[in-house]
Structures are given as structure tokens and as C-alpha cells.
Amino acid sequence: MKISIQINEGPYQHQASDTAYQFAKAAIAKGHEIFRVFFYHDGVDNASRFTVPPQDDRHIVNNWADLGIKNADGNEVELVVCVAAALRRGMLDASEAGKNGIDSNNIHPAFRISGLGQLIEAGIQSDRLVVFGD
Numbered sequence: 001m002k003i004s005i006q007i008n009e010g011p012y013q014h015q016a017s018d019t020a021y022q023f024a025k026a027a028i029a030k031g032h033e034i035f036r037v038f039f040y041h042d043g044v045d046n047a048s049r050f051t052v053p054p055q056d057d058r059h060i061v062n063n064w065a066d067l068g069i070k071n072a073d074g075n076e077v078e079l080v081v082c083v084a085a086a087l088r089r090g091m092l093d094a095s096e097a098g099k100n101g102i103d104s105n106n107i108h109p110a111f112r113i114s115g116l117g118q119l120i121e122a123g124i125q126s127d128r129l130v131v132f133g134d
Helices: 016-029 041-047 060-067 083-088 094-099 117-125
Strands: 002-007 033-039 078-082 112-114 128-132
Touching: 002 016, 002 041, 002 117, 016 033, 016 041, 016 060, 016 128, 033 041, 033 060, 033 117, 041 060, 041 078, 041 083, 060 078, 078 083, 078 117, 083 094, 083 112
Parallel strands: 002 033, 002 128, 033 078, 078 112
Antiparallel strands: none
16 A cells, blocks of 8 residues: 655654654555655654754654655655745755755755645555644
């Protein structure tokens, strides 16, 4: 089964991101394909490369980045951050930082910024679109 995931909550304010991550790992382990993970609303905070949790806590951003490396079939899991939601929250990749005259970026390199069209495509291309968070 081809599955896409939408995450609407930040990494440490809500259980949604942890649950989505565990769901994605379990789905891959059972042989399903994760087509795309789309981070929307406060979920864009899951892509911050400046997240530094305490040493004894889970590192949710790195967990997602590691998952973005390979699916069960060897293909990468695509981690997409909504551009509009990201810009509203001060999340920029190098390209958006340059366009907006800002000298730095804060999106982890395993993630990419794109528009809502990627979420629509994920819903069309996948057998299921599973949403985590409000």
C-alpha cells in the first residue's frame, strides 16, 4: 500500500509527530511505501535544523531526517514542508532565505519546501492519506 502522511503539529507541543513517526516506521517495516510526509501548520517546526533537545530526550527532527533516507524498497521518503506555513513561522531553506533577503536558513537538509500542490498530489498518488494533529 502506498501511504502519505500529513503532520499538523510541532515536534514537542503535541504527540502527533511522534505518533506519525512510529506509524511511518511500522508501515515501512510491514512493506508499505511511504510516498510523502507533508508538514503543515505548526508541523513545519519538525523540520528545524536548530532543534536541540536535551541529551536524554528524543530528537524528533533527526528521527524524521533518518526516515527520509530510505523506504523499505530503498527509495527515499520525501519530507515536504509547506512553504506558506513555513514562511509564516520563520522557517526558510536557502532558496527562500535568498528570495527574502535573509542571510541564513533553518530547514534541515533532509526536508524540502514546496506548496500545497504536493499535498494534493500525495492524496492522489497514494492509497491512503493519514493526518496527524488538528
